[in-house]
Amino acid sequence: xxxxxxxxxxxIIVAIVLLLAAVLIDFRPGKINVIIYLLSYLMVGGDVIxxxxxxxxxxxxxxxxxxxxxxxIGAMFISEYAEGVAVMLLYQIGELFQxxxxxxxxxxxxxxxxxxxxxxxxxxxxKIIKMDPDEVNVxxxxxxxxxxxxxxxxxxxxxxxxxxxxxxxxxxxxxEIGQNQEILSGCINVNGLITAQVTKEYQESTVSxxxxxxxxxxxKKSQSEQFITRFARYYTPIVVIFAVLLAVLPPLLIDSASFxxxxxxxxxxLVVSCPCALVISIPLTFFSGIGGASRKGILVKGSNYFxxxxxxxxxxxxxxxxxxxxxxxxxxxxxxxxxxxxKKENDKEVFxxxxxxxxxxxxxxxxxxxxxxxxxISQSIQKAxxxxxxxxxxxxxxxxxxxxxxxxxxxxxxxxxxxxLMMLRGIDYIDEELIGTVVHVAIDDKxxxxxxxxxxxxxxxxxAIGSLKESGIKQxxxxxxxxxAVGKKVADRLGLDKVYTELLPGDKVEKLEExxxxxxxxxxxxxxxxxxxxxxxxxxxxxxIAMGGLGSDAAIEAADVVIMTDEPSKIPVAIRxxxxxxxxxxxxxxxxxxxxxxxxxLSALGIxxxxxxxxxxxxxxxxxxxxxxxxxKI
Numbered sequence: 001x002x003x004x005x006x007x008x009x010x011x012i013i014v015a016i017v018l019l020l021a022a023v024l025i026d027f028r029p030g031k032i033n034v035i036i037y038l039l040s041y042l043m044v045g046g047d048v049i050x051x052x053x054x055x056x057x058x059x060x061x062x063x064x065x066x067x068x069x070x071x072x073i074g075a076m077f078i079s080e081y082a083e084g085v086a087v088m089l090l091y092q093i094g095e096l097f098q099x100x101x102x103x104x105x106x107x108x109x110x111x112x113x114x115x116x117x118x119x120x121x122x123x124x125x126x127k128i129i130k131m132d133p134d135e136v137n138v139x140x141x142x143x144x145x146x147x148x149x150x151x152x153x154x155x156x157x158x159x160x161x162x163x164x165x166x167x168x169x170x171x172x173x174x175x176e177i178g179q180n181q182e183i184l185s186g187c188i189n190v191n192g193l194i195t196a197q198v199t200k201e202y203q204e205s206t207v208s209x210x211x212x213x214x215x216x217x218x219x220k221k222s223q224s225e226q227f228i229t230r231f232a233r234y235y236t237p238i239v240v241i242f243a244v245l246l247a248v249l250p251p252l253l254i255d256s257a258s259f260x261x262x263x264x265x266x267x268x269x270l271v272v273s274c275p276c277a278l279v280i281s282i283p284l285t286f287f288s289g290i291g292g293a294s295r296k297g298i299l300v301k302g303s304n305y306f307x308x309x310x311x312x313x314x315x316x317x318x319x320x321x322x323x324x325x326x327x328x329x330x331x332x333x334x335x336x337x338x339x340x341x342x343k344k345e346n347d348k349e350v351f352x353x354x355x356x357x358x359x360x361x362x363x364x365x366x367x368x369x370x371x372x373x374x375x376x377i378s379q380s381i382q383k384a385x386x387x388x389x390x391x392x393x394x395x396x397x398x399x400x401x402x403x404x405x406x407x408x409x410x411x412x413x414x415x416x417x418x419x420x421l422m423m424l425r426g427i428d429y430i431d432e433e434l435i436g437t438v439v440h441v442a443i444d445d446k447x448x449x450x451x452x453x454x455x456x457x458x459x460x461x462x463x464a465i466g467s468l469k470e471s472g473i474k475q476x477x478x479x480x481x482x483x484x485a486v487g488k489k490v491a492d493r494l495g496l497d498k499v500y501t502e503l504l505p506g507d508k509v510e511k512l513e514e515x516x517x518x519x520x521x522x523x524x525x526x527x528x529x530x531x532x533x534x535x536x537x538x539x540x541x542x543x544x545i546a547m548g549g550l551g552s553d554a555a556i557e558a559a560d561v562v563i564m565t566d567e568p569s570k571i572p573v574a575i576r577x578x579x580x581x582x583x584x585x586x587x588x589x590x591x592x593x594x595x596x597x598x599x600x601x602l603s604a605l606g607i608x609x610x611x612x613x614x615x616x617x618x619x620x621x622x623x624x625x626x627x628x629x630x631x632x633k634i
Contacts (some may be wrong), residue, residue, distance in 0.1 A: 161192025272616035
């Protein structure tokens with residue numbers, strides 16, 4: 001409990017003691033009781049009256065402070081001292097509950113902010129220098145001691161340890177990491193000494209991205225919050241005007257009506273009309289949901305995306321890096337073209353000796369041609385080659401988007417890419433039904449052979465698809481640039497409804513537009529991806545979901561929801577969270593408006609008194625706030 005909450009609690013307790021003294025003790029003269037009532041009222045309601053006056057000066061008249069001030073001061077004027085103090089007292093108790101709820105939600109966000117590293121141990125020659133993470137450069141070597149927070153994204157070059165990733169992923173079990181494995185900033189090194197090489201500057205690191213996304217998340221209002229803002233803007237002045245008419249017209253028009261009776265009814269009407277329950281509980285629900293989801297490694301950039309996620313009926317996936325690990329490994333090097341030419345030029349004995357040499361030659365020229373690319377396929381070829389590449393031998397590199405690469409290696413023209421590139425260059429190639437990604441290679445425009453690379457499906461992808469269907473997703477679709485055989489194999493294994501293969505980045509957007517045109521008006525379409533080529537599709541979908549652990553910065557920037565663990569199984573969790581939050585918000589709206597309308601009618605008819613009006617305002621607000629707390633429990 002912060003200092004402001006403690007001060008408010010003390011004021012409430014003092015006001016309660018004074019109110020009980022005035023109610024239970026009959027002081028002589030009677031004016032003493034009135035003075036005690038007024039002291040109690042000022043103790044608990046002074047700040048509300050002050051805020052109301054300041055807001056009136058600023059031109060912001062019709063807010064809850066104005067309503068509470070008018071209602072309670074009015075009660076004092078008609079000698080309903082106890083009820084006037086009680087209304088303000090219960091209002092302050094409601095405000096205390098609100099402060100506690102917001103503070104609790106903010107703490108969940110603040111806990112996340114604790115992942116910000118304070119320093120980095122940078123290794124310079126034989127010295128360890130403690131530096132601000134902002135000042136560390138890519139390529140620097142950092143030392144992470146047991147118990148320290150990892151300051152920047154890096155690759156382990158020496159040592160092994162267990163790493164606590166709970167702050168980022170929500171996983172309670174530490175992960176074991178060793179040499180050549182990636183470590184993410186914000187995690188805690190548990191037990192071993194690690195030396196690692198920095199791969200990203202602090203501004204681009206995982207921890208920085210998480211903090212930026214979370215801090216900006218509350219800027220985007222949901223439809224429910226927008227509705228409440230508009231509702232309060234028009235609702236409050238209407239009820240104030242109605243309350244004035246209720247106090248004045250009946251005594252003027254009806255002979256038996258008294259001003260005190262109808263003023264009392266108008267005051268009850270004002271008290272219950274205060275929209276606190278809605279104005280407080282709805283934003284609080286979404287704010288709590290953002291905090292709760294972030295602890296599960298799911299970052300929602302704005303409360304409006306909860307509603308879109310909850311209404312999702314079609315889920316579209318990228319394949320590589322999203323449903324599969326995106327870790328490509330060379331499975332086969334087949335120098336078929338070189339072999340065929342060698343058969344014609346050499347006898348059988350010489351030819352057999354050349355086969356292995358051809359494989360090495362094919363892998364070498366392809367690795368050189370791909371050496372300037374950061375694409376996972378290029379990386380896997382370079383990894384399979386395993387030798388240092390002299391880039392001085394490589395000239396005139398041209399990367400052809402969606403097709404492959406061309407370069408001159410030691411003066412020879414090397415063309416490496418998919419079947420489309422071979423057709424584009426008019427090169428006859430061997431077309432076989434291979435399961436995997438095939439990189440066809442031509443040397444000096446003559447077909448040399450192919451390299452087969454295969455990806456691996458993530459362990460939880462099938463579970464994610466099954467859970468999505470159970471949660472009400474009507475159709476699951478995969479869009480991939482891979483060939484038809486690979487795409488269909490992955491789709492069949494995971495139980496996807498549809499798959500579209502051999503798509504260029506532009507084709508993905510067109511295909512998404514086509515799928516979007518088939519969705520109903522109220523239904524949403526979500527797209528899940530991780531690469532730079534997914535950024536346009538993520539931005540075009542009703543809600544874009546990026547794999548944030550290893551995903552590209554462009555994808556994370558374009559997405560509306562970020563899964564920090566790269567686990568597809570977190571997507572159905574995000575949908576369940578969204579449906580729960582929307583359910584809580586709708587419950588609060590229905591309950592608050594329903595109860596208020598009922599008590600407003602009863603107050604206007606004189607059937608209820610101020611105490612029922614108090615419940616209609618403060619009681620409903622407290623119940624709605626307590627219901628909002630459930631959004632923290634994910």
